[in-house]
Amino acid sequence: MSESPIIVVKIGGSTLGSHDTTLEDLVALQREGWRSAVVHGGGAAISEWLDARATPTRFVRGLRVTDAESLQVVVAVLAGLINKELVAAISALGGQAIGLSGADGGLLRVSQLDPELGYVGQIERVDSDMLVRLLDAGYLPVVAPVGILWENQRLQSQIMNINADTVAGEMAFALAAQWLVFLTDVAGVSGSDGGSLAHLSCQEATALIDQETVSGGMIPKVEACLRACQGRTRTAIIDGRQPHALLAAVQQGRFLGTTISASEEGP
Numbered sequence: 001m002s003e004s005p006i007i008v009v010k011i012g013g014s015t016l017g018s019h020d021t022t023l024e025d026l027v028a029l030q031r032e033g034w035r036s037a038v039v040h041g042g043g044a045a046i047s048e049w050l051d052a053r054a055t056p057t058r059f060v061r062g063l064r065v066t067d068a069e070s071l072q073v074v075v076a077v078l079a080g081l082i083n084k085e086l087v088a089a090i091s092a093l094g095g096q097a098i099g100l101s102g103a104d105g106g107l108l109r110v111s112q113l114d115p116e117l118g119y120v121g122q123i124e125r126v127d128s129d130m131l132v133r134l135l136d137a138g139y140l141p142v143v144a145p146v147g148i149l150w151e152n153q154r155l156q157s158q159i160m161n162i163n164a165d166t167v168a169g170e171m172a173f174a175l176a177a178q179w180l181v182f183l184t185d186v187a188g189v190s191g192s193d194g195g196s197l198a199h200l201s202c203q204e205a206t207a208l209i210d211q212e213t214v215s216g217g218m219i220p221k222v223e224a225c226l227r228a229c230q231g232r233t234r235t236a237i238i239d240g241r242q243p244h245a246l247l248a249a250v251q252q253g254r255f256l257g258t259t260i261s262a263s264e265e266g267p
Ligand SMILES: Nc1ncnc2c1ncn2[C@@H]1O[C@H](COP(=O)(O)OP(=O)(O)OP(=O)(O)O)[C@@H](O)[C@H]1O
Pocket: 011, 012, 013, 014, 015, 040, 041, 042, 043, 044, 164, 183, 184, 185, 186, 188, 189, 190, 191, 213, 214, 215, 216, 217, 218, 219
């Protein structure tokens, strides 16, 4: 069991819904002996809850500016509602999931990314040992992207919001995962002519960010792929709206989207 491959999957808030087959795919992969860890977003739900409380929200370079009041909503919605809904849904499909946040067990230690962004964390350390223990025990960890502030050489009692894509990239790197797969709401990464690209080398992906062809919520995904590719992880950004897109990628090597790796050619 401990030698079975590891896959890190990021589920986008935008594709999570009743028609999504990703959770079925994760349970199927768990049955086949893959060790999978999930990171989830929840941008849309957080925005709804913030609107309901009439708390204004604003993004800078795709990252939510998080003040003390928005942080409460972020933690409640991400580490509470969405995380537990996912665990319940996976359990109902026969999977064995354990929901946790990056604040649990010292999983994610962060510094403040930028004072302008408020309580937004930059990952300093991922405790991959704890994740490996959960994976080896047969669990599918479902991780909410918040962490604990590390300052003055010690942990503070401050929870921090972290971009979910960044968490997925750092987790894949720390776990030396075989695969990092992003499920999102588009057909892949589009190039300058608007068409979706099948494969990008690291240099090509970096150029698309520099040219601002990749923007908004796609930036942290592509950056996370670039981070994970520094190790031996293969990465893909695929269309979570397509039924069984995750199984097609992992089992059949059929990518309904874009792969990004150090090589000029696809996987
Ligand atoms: N070059 C590009 N190719 C494809 N999509 C792009 C590109 N540049 C920007 N985008 C935008 O990135 C979006 C995907 O990121 P987004 O953050 O909205 O979704 P998500 O991360 O899957 O969901 P969530 O943030 O709710 O967890 C696409 O819907 C698209 O509008």
